[in-house]
Amino acid sequence: MNLFTTNDGTILNYKTVGEGYAIVLIHTAFDNYTVFHNIEDDLATHNQVVLIDLRGHGYSDKPNNIQFTDYANDVKELLDYLYIDQCAVIGHEMGASVAAEFSATNPNYVSSLTMINPTMIEDSTPEERIYRRYSEKIRTWDEEKQHKFLAAKMYYDKKKVNKFLKHVENTNGIATSNEMDSIKASFKCNNIREYLGKVTTPTQIIAGQHGERTTIVEAKEVADYIKDSEFEVFQSSGLYPFVEQKADFLNSVNSFIKRFK
Template sequence: MDKIKSFDQKELVYKDEGQGIPIILLHGLNGNLAGFYNLAAELKTQYRVITYDLRGHGKSSRPDVYHLSDHIGDLKAIMRHLGICTAHLVGHEMGGMVAREFTEQYPSRVLSLTLISSKRKAVVHGFTQLMIEHQEEIQGFNRSEAILILFPYIFKEQSRAMKWFQAQYLYHKATSEDNATASRTLYSISNSQAEQPTTIHVPTLVIDGKYDPLISDDDIDNHFTRVQKELFEYSGHAPHIEEPDHFLSFLTQFIDASHS
């Protein structure tokens, strides 16, 4: 892993692997780059793959306050440092919201956009709603502990999801303060995107899990002119983890087709 200084001198930790057309993977809320270990290992045999810890996550700097504009500036800084003019963006959950905003602001720099379990309204409010529905089960536990208790409701393939969760935990254990700051930023991202929706014309792939309680359909078709949607039949909130082979095949076909 390497580090760079972003536009405001905050550190970003990243990995740059493989050769070819660049794909940048953006992780979800309270996650880190370790969540993409397996996917990156597969993709790097055909593409150049960049993963990084988003600001406030993993081993990157964790300021007390940051905003959507900071995430966009960080992604620009990563691309500039690595000499990447254009790339395919793949984002899970919150990472998808950052990738979407970047695409809205800099469409000429995005070859394609893939959103995994990343509809903005559901990402922000879905987990809160799930906690309300199961409040008796999680009473007295903090958010991180509640996620473990609610695992059976969030993921279909729980064994794979737990290994994914553990890999990120072993890579870096976030504090409750880190998680709270990241959650506040997520709310600001959602409000920003809701206020100023922009139509996206780049090829877009939207992937959701059939058993994901956090994601509900919204008006996504109104904001994408070249969108392809796929529902993974045996997945919950992390289709790329719960059905990895199917996801890899589907993603690479989509990326390759976007060049034809």
């Protein structure tokens, strides 16, 4: 565990793997950096991979008040601490929103931006939206039955994803309800459209065909906001293209990063 203290006194948990050009991985809301455990070593073969538990997540401090802009500020402060002045950034789902804001406000730091299953919807989290979509059907079911039903709506290869998820740490249990509410509030009304319109970094957008937490329609809307962005649909993936089509994902992302670093 590596710890870094931001200018406002928040302690962040981070990890670096490998040597070479820096690639920063940013997880989605309510996840932590272990969600990238299956690709970090592959990306680190010829690069330095930087993983961070966003504030409020994982083993980082959990303030009761988080602003969306805090996340990108934390990334910048960590990169400065690590003496990294340029990098490729990869963000997953709501982490893609953080990556976009970081790229828009710190364009000199970012050589390329990869957004995985991004969305511009701000009124609720992806987790809330998919539950609401099927709430009439599943609201009286027990939690396990709900989870199995929703998994079928989020993943293409449920067996592969379930095996992968066993190795992702569940750290939400160490957070209080107030701390969880703070995370939820931070990702709502995040002005993501404003930041997307200011992104000048070469941008790659990857969408899983079978994901309903964020859909390919939502991802395409994001692509339309960013000039000259490249849009790619992974036909045999849902929420986790970097798991369900790992080899295809690594080939695509590595190729994109090499073009601009």
